[in-house]
Amino acid sequence: MDPVLVTGGCGFIGSNFIRYLLTTDPEISVINFDQLTYAGNLANLADLADHPRYRFVHGDIADRTAVRRVVSAGVRAILNFAAESHVDRSIHDSSPFIRTNVLGTQVLLDAAREFGVPRFLQVSTDEVYGSLGETGLFTEETPLAPNSPYSASKAAGDLLVRSYVHTFKLPAVITRCSNNYGPYQFPEKLIPLFITNLLADQPVPVYGDGLNVRDWIHVRDHCAALDLVWRHGRVGEVYNIGGRCEKTNLELTYTLLDILNKPRSLIRFVKDRPGHDRRYAIDCSKIERELGWRPRIPFIEGLRETVQWYIDHPEWVASIRTGEYLRYYEKQYGRLAC
């Protein structure tokens, strides 16, 4: 059988997903197509680099020639994880977000259409729905109201997918998940940044009043949901995925300090993120009802396991903190990752 094409497989969720696929499905083979930006780390899949059913291809999803080359050889699905994914970076410079999240999605959709790929999964985010007040949940019918350049670029990608389903009958599905945590997350996002700072006895920057709410899900629960959706989701449908686990940033910070036995004096309240969404919370009853999925990893267990993972992988953290992995890419690929 043809391989599945996973884009962005060297990132946090993509690498967890490839590991999930190769360990749960003895028949599947995977091509990981990744540009190796600052967020892509070959070390995330180092243990699988020589796996007989795994192949890495270095490439940019916005590069039509490179994408056509890999898709024309035959793939049974395109699972699109590749993205610029950090809100703060999108506030600083939105250009790479438009290129990858919008143009890149278009290039993948065109290739899927041209070569008749039987399945397309767009891995998206609850952030496309904007921000909630103190009550209510995002459903699949909530209107799109993205507030950051990141979420706007993801919403644009989602709408392109929708249009290709409608206009060209492309067999695509979209997922929108809440905030993930777990091993291999790049230490610029809240949880890994705070864990790695605390391990080094450095302060942790809490934006604004720390009362913004996120709905946390362990990355393995997300991977299990994605695996069901790309195989069994109904064409043209959107599936929300969430952890049913709302926490304020401050609550979460206190929990991390407690797990690591560090003092609250390490908290620094800093200037708020511009346009900072107040609350995200997901109604995931549709995927529960239709595909029998539910989040299984209790938050405190998942968080303790995640903290332990960062404790157990000091070389992984150090390579990122010193930029060593980028120097390797420069040597290997003749350029600095962006």
Ligand code: NAD
């Ligand atoms: P990440 O930033 O950790 O990884 C992104 C990966 O994409 C990296 O390996 C990077 O090298 C690769 N990439 C970037 N631009 C590329 C390009 N032009 N061509 C090929 N590869 C490219 O991101 P993540 O947290 O793993 O998120 C994966 C997907 O899930 C994204 O689409 C994101 O929007 C979505 N998502 C993330 C979360 C979350 O909490 N992290 C929640 C919901 C949805």
Ligand code: TYD
């Ligand atoms: P983040 O991990 O960047 O995810 P997102 O913005 O996509 O939800 O941030 C999670 C929450 O934590 C968000 O409300 C912003 C906040 N935050 C901080 O307070 N300090 C930080 O240093 C970071 C990175 C985030």
